[in-house]
Amino acid sequence: MTIAIRSPARKTIFLATCLTLTTVYVGFVVRGFVADHLSKKLDLTSLQTAVRLEPENADYQYRLGNYFVQTQKAPETAIPFFRSATTLNPYDASYWMELSRTYRRQGDRDRQKDALQHTIIANPSDPDVAWDAANFYWSLGEKDKALREFRVVLENDPYLPPAAWNACWRIEPDVKALLRDVVPRNAETYSIFLDFLISRNEADAAARVWDAMVELHRPVERRYVFGYVRYLVGRRQIAEARQVWGQSANLSGLSAYQPSPQNRVVNGDFMLPVLNGGFDWTYEKSPDVSLSLDPTESHAGHPSLSIIFDSRGIEDAGIRQLIPVEPNTKYEFSAYFKTQSLEGAGGPRFVLEDQFSGTNYFASDELKDAEIWKQVDGTFSTGVDTNLLVLRVQRVPVGNAIRGKLWIADIRLTPSSGAQQQTVAGVQ
Numbered sequence: 014m015t016i017a018i019r020s021p022a023r024k025t026i027f028l029a030t031c032l033t034l035t036t037v038y039v040g041f042v043v044r045g046f047v048a049d050h051l052s053k054k055l056d057l058t059s060l061q062t063a064v065r066l067e068p069e070n071a072d073y074q075y076r077l078g079n080y081f082v083q084t085q086k087a088p089e090t091a092i093p094f095f096r097s098a099t100t101l102n103p104y105d106a107s108y109w110m111e112l113s114r115t116y117r118r119q120g121d122r123d124r125q126k127d128a129l130q131h132t133i134i135a136n137p138s139d140p141d142v143a144w145d146a147a148n149f150y151w152s153l154g155e156k157d158k159a160l161r162e163f164r165v166v167l168e169n170d171p172y173l174p175p176a177a178w179n180a181c182w183r184i185e186p187d188v189k190a191l192l193r194d195v196v197p198r199n200a201e202t203y204s205i206f207l208d209f210l211i212s213r214n215e216a217d218a219a220a221r222v223w224d225a226m227v228e229l230h231r232p233v234e235r236r237y238v239f240g241y242v243r244y245l246v247g248r249r250q251i252a253e254a255r256q257v258w259g260q261s262a263n264l265s266g267l268s269a270y271q272p273s274p275q276n277r278v279v280n281g282d283f284m285l286p287v288l289n290g291g292f293d294w295t296y297e298k299s300p301d302v303s304l305s306l307d308p309t310e311s312h313a314g315h316p317s318l319s320i321i322f323d324s325r326g327i328e329d330a331g332i333r334q335l336i337p338v339e340p341n342t343k344y345e346f347s348a349y350f351k352t353q354s355l356e357g358a359g360g361p362r363f364v365l366e367d368q369f370s371g372t373n374y375f376a377s378d379e380l381k382d383a384e385i386w387k388q389v390d391g392t393f394s395t396g397v398d399t400n401l402l403v404l405r406v407q408r409v410p411v412g413n414a415i416r417g418k419l420w421i422a423d424i425r426l427t428p429s430s431g432a433q434q435q436t437v438a439g440v441q
Contacts, residue, residue, distance in 0.1 A: 318332070
C-alpha cells in the first residue's frame with residue numbers, strides 16, 4: 014500500500030519523525046559502542062560509566078564485579094554486581110561461578126552453596142564448574158555429591174592434574190566403587206586411572222583396573238601397557254606381567270610381539286620396528302653407540318640390527334630384552350653376527366643373566382673377526398628361582414675402548430628338546 018504525502022505539513026511531520034527515530038537509533042548505537050569500549054578498560058571509572066550507560070548488560074555488571082574482587086580486593090562491593098549479572102542473564106554459568114567464589118571468600122557457605130547449585134544448572138558438564146562443586150561438597154562432607162561432580166570432571170577433562178584422582182581416592186579409596194560410580198567407562202580414562210594407581214603403588218587396585226580395561230575390549234595405547242609391565246617387573250610379578258603382555262596382543266595391536274614356544278625372544282629377527290618397551294627390545298641412546306635396523310645386511314632374508322661403536326669405554330651396547338622363562342629348565346640359545354673394522358681389546362658378546370640376582374647363565378664367544386655371517390650358540394639351565402632373564406650385548410673387557418661395526422640377527426631362545434614345556438602368556 015502506498016501512502017501519499019502531498020501537503021507541506023504532512024511532509025514536515027514525516028521528516029521530523031524520521032529524524033527523531035534516526036537520532037534515537039544513532040543514540041542507542043553510539044551509547045552501545047561507547048559502553049562496549051569503556052567496558053574493556055581496566056579502570057574503575059570506565060567500567061562504572063559502561064554500567065551506567067548500559068545497566069541492562071549483564072556482562073558489564075560482571076566485569077565491574079570482577080574489578081572489585083581482583084583489583085580492589087573488595088568482595089563485599091562486588092557481590093551486588095555479580096547478583097545483577099545473574100539476574101539479567103541467569104543462564105551464564107560464569108556469573109554464578111564468580112558469585113559463588115565471592116561468597117566463599119566471605120565465608121558465607123549457605124549463599125555459596127545456592128550460587129553453586131545455580132552454576133551447575135546453568136552448565137552441568139563444565140569441568141571447571143564441577144571441580145569447584147566437587148571440592149565444596151567434599152569440604153561439607155557430602156561424599157556422594159562430591160564424587161558425582163568429580164565424575165563430571167573426569168568425563169569432560171580426563172587430563173586434569175592428578176589432584177582430581179587424589180581427591181577421588183581420598184574420598185573413596187575403594188577401586189571397585191570408583192569404577193562403578195565415578196570413573197567413566199572408556200579406555201583412556203581407565204588408562205590414566207591405572208597410571209595414577211601405579212604412581213601410588215596400589216598394586217591390587219591397579220590389577221582390578223587393568224581387568225576392567227580388558228573387559229572393556231577397547232584399544233589401549235601401548236605406553237600404558239609398557240608402563241604397567243615395567244611396574245609389574247619392578248615388583249617381580251613376572252607371571253602377571255606376562256599375562257598383561259599377552260592380553261595386550263589384541264588391546265594394543267601387539268600380537269606380532271608375542272613370544273612363542275619356538276622362540277622366547279620377541280622380534281628376534283628384527284622384522285618389526287623396535288618398541289623400546291614391554292617385552293620387546295629396549296635401548297638407551299648414547300653418544301658412544303649408534304643403533305639402527307639395517308635391511309641391507311640381512312641374514313636368511315631378515316634384517317639385522319646394526320651397532321656402531323665409537324667409545325673409549327662402555328659396559329654394553331645399550332640394547333637389551335627382558336625374557337620371561339621357566340625355572341629349572343634347559344634352554345638353547347643361538348644368534349648370528351657379522352663385523353666390520355671392529356677394533357679394541359676383546360670384543361662384544363651376548364650374555365643372558367637373571368634380571369634380579371645378576372646370575373650369569375650364558376656368555377657367548379666374543380663377536381669379532383667375522384666378515385661373513387657366523388653363528389654363536391649354547392645351552393644352559395635356569396635356576397630354581399629364575400623366571401626372568403635379560404639378554405644384552407656386553408663389552409668385554411668392560412670399560413675398554415672399542416670402535417667399529419657389528420651386526421646381529423636371527424636371535425633365538427628355545428627350551429631344549431625334552432625340557433618341560435609351559436605355555437607362554439598369550440600363546441596357546
